[in-house]
Amino acid sequence: xxxxxxxxxxxxxxxxxxxxxxxxxxxxxxxxxxxxxxxxxxxxxxxxxxxxxxxxxxxxxxxxxxxxxxxxxxxxxxxxxxxxxxxxxxxxxxxxxxxxxxxxxxxxxxxxxxxxxxxxxxxxxxxxxxxxxxxxxxxxxxxxxxxxxxxxxxxxxxxxxxxxxxxxxxxxxxxxxxxxxxxxxxxxxxxxxxxxxxxxxxxxxxxxxxxxxxxxxxxxxxxxxxxxxxxxxxxxxxxxxxxxxxxxxxxxxxxxxxxxxxxxxxxxxxxxxxxxxxxxxxxxxxxxxxxxxxxxxxxxxxxxxxxxxxxxxxxxxxxxxxxxxxxxxxxxxxxxxxxxxxxxxxxxxxxxxxxxxxxxxxxxxxxxxxxxxxxxxxxxxxxxxxxxxxxxxxxxxxxxxxxxxxxxxxxxxxxxxxxxxxxxxxxxxxxxxxxxxxxxxxxxxxxxxxxxxxxxxxxxxxxxxx
Ligand code: FAD
Ligand code: NAI
Numbered sequence: 447x448x449x450x451x452x453x454x455x456x457x458x459x460x461x462x463x464x465x466x467x468x469x470x471x472x473x474x475x476x477x478x479x480x481x482x483x484x485x486x487x488x489x490x491x492x493x494x495x496x497x498x499x500x501x502x503x504x505x506x507x508x509x510x511x512x513x514x515x516x517x518x519x520x521x522x523x524x525x526x527x528x529x530x531x532x533x534x535x536x537x538x539x540x541x542x543x544x545x546x547x548x549x550x551x552x553x554x555x556x557x558x559x560x561x562x563x564x565x566x567x568x569x570x571x572x573x574x575x576x577x578x579x580x581x582x583x584x585x586x587x588x589x590x591x592x593x594x595x596x597x598x599x600x601x602x603x604x605x606x607x608x609x610x611x612x613x614x615x616x617x618x619x620x621x622x623x624x625x626x627x628x629x630x631x632x633x634x635x636x637x638x639x640x641x642x643x644x645x646x647x648x649x650x651x652x653x654x655x656x657x658x659x660x661x662x663x664x665x666x667x668x669x670x671x672x673x674x675x676x677x678x679x680x681x682x683x684x685x686x687x688x689x690x691x692x693x694x695x696x697x698x699x700x701x702x703x704x705x706x707x708x709x710x711x712x713x714x715x716x717x718x719x720x721x722x723x724x725x726x727x728x729x730x731x732x733x734x735x736x737x738x739x740x741x742x743x744x745x746x747x748x749x750x751x752x753x754x755x756x757x758x759x760x761x762x763x764x765x766x767x768x769x770x771x772x773x774x775x776x777x778x779x780x781x782x783x784x785x786x787x788x789x790x791x792x793x794x795x796x797x798x799x800x801x802x803x804x805x806x807x808x809x810x811x812x813x814x815x816x817x818x819x820x821x822x823x824x825x826x827x828x829x830x831x832x833x834x835x836x837x838x839x840x841x842x843x844x845x846x847x848x849x850x851x852x853x854x855x856x857x858x859x860x861x862x863x864x865x866x867x868x869x870x871x872x873x874x875x876x877x878x879x880x881x882x883x884x885x886x887x888x889x890x891x892x893x894x895x896x897x898x899x900x901x902x903x904x905x906x907x908x909x910x911x912x
Pocket of ligand 1: 454455456457458459460477478479480484485486487488490491492493495558559560561588589590591609610630721723724725756757758759764765766767768769797
């Protein structure tokens with residue numbers, strides 16, 4: 447079989463690249479080793495985690511907030527089996543949607559493990575051992591990532607688990623120990639904390655979500671504490687053992703003191719590694735860097751001229767929408783267009799409640815770069831809309847250039863921050879000043895008014911409702 451473009455991997459990077467290639471007139475194939483399309487994001491990542499976050503949030507609100515709203519419920523109980531089964535239904539609908547999109551765009555789907563025979567031939571080995579060779583002009587590697595672990599941790603996938611197993615537990619943990627207070631740690635930790643688990647986070651650095659603006663981590667820490675989180679920051683895990691029923695972990699702080707925690711489950715969420723296992727990159731001459739990521743230039747072209755790579759398997763943030771943008775970028779580059787990805791403006795979102803969302807530079811980065819900036823913040827407790835919905839935790843912080851007032855970074859923790867960050871992305875893409883936003887009408891009462899108020903605060907310390 448002969449193709450103009452063969453995409454290896456059907457995650458948000460791969461399937462979006464394949465659709466755009468097909469739209470641009472390329473005869474396109476996609477190779478996927480799993481039985482369903484959609485990759486990590488649709489099967490064991492973004493979509494199932496958000497489904498469980500939504501279900502657990504309903505339960506938490508029913509238990510803790512409904513009474514104040516004047517709604518009395520008795521006999522409130524969780525049904526984890528039903529929650530997981532609803533989540534599976536959401537995943538099924540979503541991955542089925544990708545099958546439909548492949549058909550609609552006349553993309554050939556080859557199920558099986560793909561590997562390079564050489565730079566123009568891909569071998570696809572299906573589960574039943576059948577081998578097919580695809581002849582191809584161009585290749586896009588979109589093989590994604592897998593959970594990272596530590597050499598001394600034996601992931602038994604029953605008690606010592608990754609996010610994949612955590613999305614399919616049969617019982618609510620009594621005590622979930624989470625190694626790594628990054629995005630997965632706080633999202634999956636939130637699911638089970640809301641359902642009643644005690645959640646202990648052991649984090650190597652000095653706070654939660656440490657790569658985001660520090661104010662966000664500090665606020666999130668305060669809020670999650672109320673729902674049953676406890677933290678061991680600046681602790682390095684040294685031992686993780688399972689007895690089959692109980693997990694024991696040991697960690698050292700910076701004074702070399704050791705703590706021991708016992709729980710019934712341990713979630714290892716210390717990042718993800720690029721996945722190129724058995725891809726036989728060397729047969730095509732594709733180079734990887736010292737972190738195992740496929741090396742690419744500014745055109746996302748690998749060390750071999752007809753082979754490109756996108757998404758989690760290359761450098762940069764491991765985010766679905768980053769992978770998607772790169773998929774479009776490569777397809778349009780192959781068609782001779784001049785696309786562009788603005789990496790600074792790829793937003794980051796954490797789907798806890800309150801949600802955390804951010805775009806542009808953090809305050810720490812601006813300080814480190816020596817950029818002169820102003821900062822304006824607005825707390826949700828001063829928002830009428832937030833009081834009405836009882837979502838008063840959190841704030842929006844706007845960082846703008848001291849002389850030009852151009853917005854350089856927006857960091858929010860609060861209700862619907864995941865959706866509200868889009869306004870900040872548009873503003874920054876068009877290089878708006880904080881005052882530009884401050885002078886635009888925002889519907890009342892909405893959470894978005896808080897962004898306007900934070901911009902007013904950044905402009906000249908002239909927030910109205912503060
Ligand atoms: P992947 O989605 O990993 O897809 C790669 C695909 O390639 C897989 O299907 C794999 O089976 C296939 N493959 C690999 N090797 C081969 C081979 N040799 N032959 C054939 N097929 C192969 N990101 C967000 O932006 N928002 C979120 O809310 C979010 N939530 C997440 C929650 C969790 C629990 C996790 C784990 C991740 C989450 N992410 C989120 C990250 C997101 O899932 C990834 O950034 C995204 O899936 C990367 O897309 P990709 O296309 O590069 O790779
Ligand atoms: P992460 O990089 O977000 O967090 C890992 C955390 O583990 C860091 O805070 C790090 O300091 C800590 N850590 C590393 N080694 C440690 C050790 N030995 N002991 C204790 N702590 C240690 O990675 P995470 O949470 O595993 O997520 C993986 C990827 O998936 C992320 O890059 C993220 O972008 C993506 N993702 C995105 C989501 C979203 O966009 N909402 C949701 C979930 C995942």
